[in-house]
Amino acid sequence: MAGPSLMDSLFQRSLEDLIKGIRLHSGAGAGESSTFISKCLDEIRREIKATDPQTKTTALQKLTYLHSLHGVDMSWAAFHSIELSSSTNFHSKRIAYLAASLSFNPSTEVILLLTHQLRKDLSSANPHEVSLALQTLSSICTPDLARDLTPELFTLLNSNKGFIKRKAIATVLKFFELYPDSVRVCFKRLVENLESSDPGVVSAVVGVFCELAVKEPRSYLPLAPEFYKILVDSRNNWVLIKVLKIFAKLAPLEPRLGKRVVEPICEHLKRTEAKSLAFECIRTILTALSQYEAALKLAVGKVREFLVEDDPNLKYLGLQALAIVGPKYLDAILENKEMVIKSLSDDDVNIKLEALKLVMAMVSEDNITEICRVLMNYAIKSDPDFCNEILGSILSTCSRNYYEMIIDFDWYVLLLGEMSRVPHCQKGQEIENQLVDIGMRVRDVRPELVRVGRDLLIDPALLGNPFIHRILAAAAWVSGEYVEFSKNPFELMEALLQPRTNLLPPSIRAIYIQSSFKVLAYSAYSYFFPDEVVAQSSHELAGSLHNVESSDYLSGAAVTDTDPDQSFNPRMPHESLRDNSVDKGKDIITDCENVPTASLKMDRYPQDSFAQMLNIVDMTFTPLLGCHEVEILDRVTNVLGLVELIRLEIRGCEIQKEVDNVREELKAAQVIRLMHNAFSEELGPVSLMAQERVPLPDGLELKENLSDIDEICGNFTITISSSFNLERPWSREKDAIILSEHQNKEVVEQSNDSTSVLTEHRKRHGLYYLPSEEKETVSSDYPPANDLSLPDKTNDQTDDLFKLTEQSLVPKKKPTAKPRPVVVKLDDGNSIHIVEKKPEMKEHLISDAVRDVLLGNDAAPSSSRTTKSDKLSSRVTRKDLLVSATEQDSTTLGRSDKNSRRNKHRSHGKEKSHKSSTKVAGDPEEKSKPKSSHSHGKHKSRQRANSAVNVAAQSPVIPDFLL
Amino acid sequence: MIKAVIVMNDQGKPRLVKFYTFQAVEKQQELIRSIYEVLRSRANNVSNFVKMDSLFGPDVRLVYKTFATLYFVFVFDGSENELAVLDLMQVFVGTLDKCFHNVCELDIVFNFNKVHTILDEIILGGQVLETNSSEVVRAVDEISK
Structure with a gap:
């Protein structure tokens, strides 16, 4: 390497000064370095206007540096880059082009001024200038530039300098994307380069095709023979990886192609030492060729080798490979179960997450309990992030498709309760949704749900954790809605009213209050109409017997069980009088002993606790009347109203009793009954x-009425x-x-x-x-x-x-242990x-153009491609003994009307919308698949021929490489 | 394709930034900061891949490697092989080493243009063009003549 020129050293010093200055100032603090930078920027603004090209160049270089590494805006200097790019000094040119490629964007207006200079440099005799222009073009290309410079690029695709050719090929990709018409010009030459003797050129072309095939693979099916040749002949891992990526896209489109390539891919997999190539082979087999059992087996075997490696990268990729194959071949995961479970406690988050994904893939009805148990243990031990990942995946797996995995809902509800108590749990919302959802969907689980809800509500410690508030909301709602399953509504009420509930946000507090309203209404109802409660519960029992007998019996039992409970001591209604009188400071002794014993067992509420409940409610809620939260205020008023009503009723009873001993229903009691009936209405999931x-009521014109709503609501914004x-x-x-x-x-x-x-x-x-x-x-x-x-x-x-x-x-399917509710x-x-994903407009244009080029090529008999592929395919046929004579015949048959077919297809592509054309292309493929697999083995050759002809007739593009 | 090549030091200061799809400067700085946060949080003996869906969109990965005080980061999509990109990174570092004779952070700091020239010989428009470091060194030398 020669020493730097005078110019070079001059220029380097000045950038060096800048860098040194920044380093010096950055030690002092961020503020100082930024003042230094802005000082330098002022200098640059002056210098860049200099007439001396050297000063200008240095200024631009410094600016580019500041732009690239310190985020300084340099859009104002775009014109200076263009100006300098015409410099005769290569060094200045380089700096100008670097500045352009780092700072220009599609909206840079002056970019078109660069067209002429780029054209000049692309056709320059100096290869380095050409190379610079290509590098710049690949970064800043716009549709206009692509359109104007396509001829130059086309010429460069045939350059005799390898490195120019490679760069031109890589730039072609940008041109295709931005200006699809360039495909018609350049595509043929690009394809020719696939056969280049320069491995670098082949690598570049394959890279371009790999990018193109990812977006729209179908158009490149006709090039399969060329790719196949590279796959068999090349020993360059980079090229092979790209070719494998292309085949991974092409093979699913054409079953016969898969059959052809699976063998060489397995060969590579067996032979290669390079892990990158091995992994690509594995990935290709698992994604696109998994129907070939031998290949699949080989790939899964190799995956296992990856898994036992110490290198975390290989282990991670191995797990990823398992995840690809998992859904289709669960055995592959099960075989490596131990490794997967072990990876759950790996140091590497990536590996842990992949392992978790795989574990969840292994879940089935039979092992879900066990796996969740194991995972919960991991969750408790893990760091917060991973813990929540685990909880999240348990929740999503279990709730999948209406909880199809869950048979024992009692267990699942308990698990949800347990999750809420995991210290790092942040999945409040999901658990909340599921608790409520299950409550509504699964009738049989309600008693257990209420039990779990009670345990959550009663624990004052949970109220301090904001992540759990949503779960508590669900627990409160469930307890209120299904209060009839509660063993002890009094206890529930206390839990709902405990002082620490003031830690809850108002929206959730409102739910608490609403639930206490329901509990109160239920308690009042069972207090006043004890007979009806029992009747109803037995009715409920009978009603649910329709459902699943055994478990409903359990729920019924839960209700009746409560009778002997101490707080539900059978007392008679009149006893309430005493309680009431105590409450009011009177001292009335009632003759409860005189009451007929027949009604004794009907009463499930001791008046002590009921009156106490009223008192507590009163005491807790009265201060809340001054609350500013409308949700809370609203509900508190309701509850207090009910309390008042009940007290009135109790007093009414007392007065009546003084008049005569006949017990009569009062108006208030009717209201309570009404309220209870309203609450006992079952809430179902909403479609x-x-x-x-x-149905729209007559005379209701929604739109007209709604037009005013903007005015009405205009003065306040709706917050979520x-x-x-x-x-x-x-x-x-x-x-x-x-x-x-x-x-x-x-x-x-x-x-x-x-x-x-x-x-x-x-x-x-x-x-x-x-x-x-x-x-x-x-x-x-x-x-x-x-x-x-x-x-x-x-x-x-x-x-x-x-x-x-x-x-x-349902009855037939009854499993042995416990029927699923x-x-x-x-x-x-x-x-x-x-919705089928539509290909992008541009990609469609590209693929249209590609098809035109390829097919136009084919239609012309003298074209080089047809002969080439014929040559190749004959070679392939000789090599591969598997191809039977009949199949060859049939494909020739198919080929005879190839031209007409292809022309037809071409018009398809032009006329039809994207969606329909992809559909047209997709359909025959679907039909042909089973048929060709049909023809695999022992079937008669005639049948095989038939099916092959069908395939040929149906699918619009059948590449002739299979001959 | 390769979406970006970033070299930054262990303080999060960028030393080389090259995006192959246009990103506004502010966005570039923001991405660099987020990447740095991710890398900093990772332990030493863990895998070199990071999924970057949240920053770059679906199916985009990131390979990084620490060399002395520097993080080398390559961002790429599904058309590249993870291990191959890791190799490519090695090629890039090897080339820098050859060009600067025992490369260190300061070489990269003070040779802004040359580092870009080297990178441009290896990757063009997101496509990998050269994987042989001696070839790259030769080409760079020729350009600098």
């Missing part, structure tokens, strides 16, 4: 289509409320119509989000145009959605068949319609 099924939203759990699912037999009462729930907005609105405007604030009662005021008979019929008629099959299947699903049949 996404629910609203659409509500974090309050409990019952619709959330299902919004993800594509629900529609099916309701199971037992849960066909559908209640359209008005979400709290909207209610809170509404209340806000009401508060402001003092309007009361909807009757109720209670979310539960809103539903009952909305007849069309709540009308049981009407939607039932319409729904059920459409899905009668489905239900019938389900009914007939019914899980309510909505609209199973309506699977999510996956």
Whole structure:
């Protein structure tokens, strides 16, 4: 290496000065270095205007440095880069082009001024100038530049200098992307370079095709013979890796291609020492050629070698490879189970995450309990991030497809409770959703759910952890909604009212209060109508017997069990009088002993605890009347109203009793009964289509009325409320119509989000145009959605068949141990319609052009490509004995009408929209697959010929390399 | 293709930044900071790959390696082989070593243009063009003549 020129050293010093200055100042602090930089920038602004090219160059170089490494804006200097690029001094030119390639972007306006200079440099006699221009062009190319410079690039593709050719080839990729018409000019020459004797050139071309094939593989099927040749002949790992990537895309499109390439790929895998190539072979086999068993076996064997390596990179990639093959061949994972489980405790987060993914792939109905147990142990021991990864994947796996893996819901609910207590748990929202969702969908699990909810609510420590608040919200809601399964509503009430609840955010506190309202309503109801409670629970028992007998018996038992419980001592209603009187400071002795014993066992509430409950509620909620949170205030007022009502009732009883001993129902009691009935209405999952099924009332013109809403709402912005939203759990699912037999009462729930907005609105405007604030009662005021008979019929008629099959299947399918409870699903049949990914407009244009070039090539008999591929394919045929004579015949048959077919296909591509054309191309492939696999082995040759002809007739592009 | 090549020191200061798809300067600085945060949090004897979906979009990975005080980072998509890129990084570092005779951080700091020239000989427009370090050294020498 010669010593630096005078110019070089001069220029280097000045950049060096800048760098030294920055280093010097950066020691003092960030502020000082930035003032130094801005000082330098001022200098640069002056220097760059200098007429002396040397000064200008140095200034631009410094600016580029500051731009690249210190994020300084240099868009203002774009013109100076262009100016300097025309310098006759190569060094200045280099700096100018570097500045351009690092700072220009598609919106740089002056970029077009560079066109002429680039053209000049691309055709320069100095290869280094050409090379510089290509490097710059590949970074800053725009559609206009690509259009204007395509001829120059085309010439360079035939350059006699290898390194120029390579750079030109790499630049072609940018041109294709930005200006698809350049494909028509350059593609042929690009393909010719595939056969170049220079391995560097081949590598570059293959790299370009690899990029192109990733975006739209189908267009490059006709080039398969060339790629195949490289796959067999090349010994360059870089090239082989790229070719393998191409085949991984092409093989799924053309089954016969897979058959052809699987062998050489296995050869490479067996032979190679390079891990990169080995891994690429494995990946190709696992993604695209997994139907070839021998290859698959070999690949999985190699994966195992990766797994036992000490190198964490190889271990990580090995696990990734298993994840690719996992869904289709679970055995591959199971074989390596030990390694996978062991990797869960690896030091490397990457490895742990991959292992977790694999473990979750192994989960099945039989082992889910065990695996979750193991994972929970890992979760407790792990760092917070990984712990939450584990919890997240357990939650998503278990809830997949309406909890299809779960048989024992009691266990799962307990597991959810356990998860909430994991110290690092941050999955509150997901657990919340699942607790509520399961509560609504799975009737049999409710008693256990209430038990779990109680345990969570009662623990004051949990209230201090904000991550768990959402779970507590769910626990509170579940306890309130299914309070009839609670062993001890009094205890529940205490838990809901405990002082530490003031740590909760208002939205969740509101749920607590609402739940205590439900508990209170239920307690009052069972206090006043003890007979009906028992009757109802037995009725419920009978009702649910429809369902699954044994487990429902359990739930019934849970209710009746509570009778002997000490807090539920059988007392008679009149005893409440005493309690009440104590409450009011009176001293009335009642003759409870006189009451007939027949009614004794009916009463499940001691008046002591009931009155106490009223007191506690009163005491806790009265201070909240001054609360500024509208959600809380609203609900507190409701609860206190109910308390007042109950007290009135109790007093009423007392007065009545003084008059005569006949017990009569009072108005207030009726209200309580009404309220209880409203709450005992079952809430079911809501279908996404629910609203659409509500018939539009006559005379309601939604649009007109809604047009005012902007004015009304204009003065406040709607914030996303974090309050409990019952619709959330299902919004993800594509629900529609099916309701199971037992849960066909559908209640359209008005979400709290909207209610809170509404209340806000009401508060402001003092309007009361909807009757109720209670979310539960809103539903009952909305007849069309709540009308049981009407939607039932319409729904059920459409899905009668489905239900019938389900009914007939359930009893037969009963597993040995414990029957899986019914899980309510909505609209199973309506699977999510996956929108086919449309190829990008540009890629479509590229592939169109590619097809035109390739097919146009084929149609002309004199073209070099046809002969080449014929040559190649004949070589291949000789080599491969597997190809039977009949198959050859049939493909020749197919080939005879190749031209017409291809022309047809070409017009397809031009006329049809992207979607339809891809579909057209996709369909025959689908049909041909089973047929060709059909023809594999022992079938008669005639059949084979037939199927091959079919294939030929159906698929628009059949490359002739298979001959 | 290769999306970016970044060299930074263990303080997070960039020493070489080259993006092969256009990114605004502010975005570049932000990406470098986020990458540095990720790399800093990783232990010593762990794998060299990081998934970068959150920063660069789906299917984009990152390979990094520590050489003395420097992190070498290559960002790439599904058309590259992870281990091959790791090898490529070795080629790049080997070339720097040959060009600067026992390369250290200061060489890269003070030879802004030359380092870019070296990189441009290896990767052009995100495509790997040369994997032989002596070839690269020869080409760079010729250009500098």
